[in-house]
Amino acid sequence: MQWGRAMRLAILGTGAMARYYAKLFASLNPVMVGRQGGSYVLSQDRDRSIVTPEFLHWTVAHSSLFDLVIVAVKWPAMPLVQSFFKDAGSDLLVISLMNGMGQEEALIPPLSPEQLMVGVTTDAVTLDHDDESGLPAARVTAVGHCLMPLIPHPLVPFWQQQLKDLGLWGSWKFLSAEAVRRERWVKLIQNSIINPLTALANVTNGEITRIPLWTLSRSLLEEARKVSHAIGMALPSDLDFRVSQLCQMTASNKSSMLQDIERRRMTEIDAINGYIIRTARTVSLQAPTHEALTQLIHAMETHFDAS
Numbered sequence: 001m002q003w004g005r006a007m008r009l010a011i012l013g014t015g016a017m018a019r020y021y022a023k024l025f026a027s028l029n030p031v032m033v034g035r036q037g038g039s040y041v042l043s044q045d046r047d048r049s050i051v052t053p054e055f056l057h058w059t060v061a062h063s064s065l066f067d068l069v070i071v072a073v074k075w076p077a078m079p080l081v082q083s084f085f086k087d088a089g090s091d092l093l094v095i096s097l098m099n100g101m102g103q104e105e106a107l108i109p110p111l112s113p114e115q116l117m118v119g120v121t122t123d124a125v126t127l128d129h130d131d132e133s134g135l136p137a138a139r140v141t142a143v144g145h146c147l148m149p150l151i152p153h154p155l156v157p158f159w160q161q162q163l164k165d166l167g168l169w170g171s172w173k174f175l176s177a178e179a180v181r182r183e184r185w186v187k188l189i190q191n192s193i194i195n196p197l198t199a200l201a202n203v204t205n206g207e208i209t210r211i212p213l214w215t216l217s218r219s220l221l222e223e224a225r226k227v228s229h230a231i232g233m234a235l236p237s238d239l240d241f242r243v244s245q246l247c248q249m250t251a252s253n254k255s256s257m258l259q260d261i262e263r264r265r266m267t268e269i270d271a272i273n274g275y276i277i278r279t280a281r282t283v284s285l286q287a288p289t290h291e292a293l294t295q296l297i298h299a300m301e302t303h304f305d306a307s
Helices: 016-024 075-084 103-107 156-165 177-201 212-230 239-249 256-262 273-282 288-301
Strands: 009-012 031-034 040-044 047-051 054-057 068-071 093-096 116-118 124-128 137-142 146-149 172-175
Touching: 009 016, 009 075, 016 031, 016 040, 016 047, 016 124, 016 137, 075 103, 093 103, 103 116, 116 146, 124 256, 146 177, 156 172, 172 177, 177 212, 177 239, 177 256, 177 273, 177 288, 212 239, 212 273, 212 288, 256 288, 273 288
Parallel strands: 009 031, 009 068, 031 054, 040 137, 068 093, 093 116, 146 172
Antiparallel strands: 040 047, 124 137
């Protein structure tokens, strides 16, 4: 594919992950779309950068302004994302790196399957206390991989070339749709265990494995494994070890769900544990432990601000 002009890139969201991708792709002059823009500080190891990307509010941003869109919002913002794409043209390429599952159901239509790449990332970024300069801050806690499904969209080769030019080809990997779907299920199950348990216990990822509440992880994993098996999704046999290992690798991290609870914001529980519950029902199974945790998290959200 020949591309005769600069690609117009939008990043939906202004949270921690969106800030990271705005910095990562700064040379492409991305536009952040959200509720509030401005400068922020991004820290990674010993590096500290002040980033001031171009910004558009949801009320004035439109998908027709862009060629490629990276979706990096949390699930409570999905109605805004759906409105953004309501009149999307068929040339648009969309990459979703959201937590949880259900993006296809939420975004097709108005998008077509041929223009939506739903991937999975192991990058980890957390919102930090405001910088000493008074600017909002985020901190990169882990640089991992982004796994993307190959789809027959004409912009994909151009995006791949951009990644090579930026030195990111090794960290952005393009696999078969089935391979990415499997990795998404692995991450979904990891999140369905770590996120709600740490949020309920108000502890870091490393601390959760040392308290009695962690015994629920066995039931959560077994219920999710039965659901995945029923839909033909083969999971790694050592997934229980992987979950515990992830807790230790990210021992000092607060899960995104715990951060939401601390900030009195609506969580992504319905796109994580809720997705497992809904999928279980489609194959005549139950997931009672996932249902119990979902109800408990919803009880904590009762008086939160949904905006």
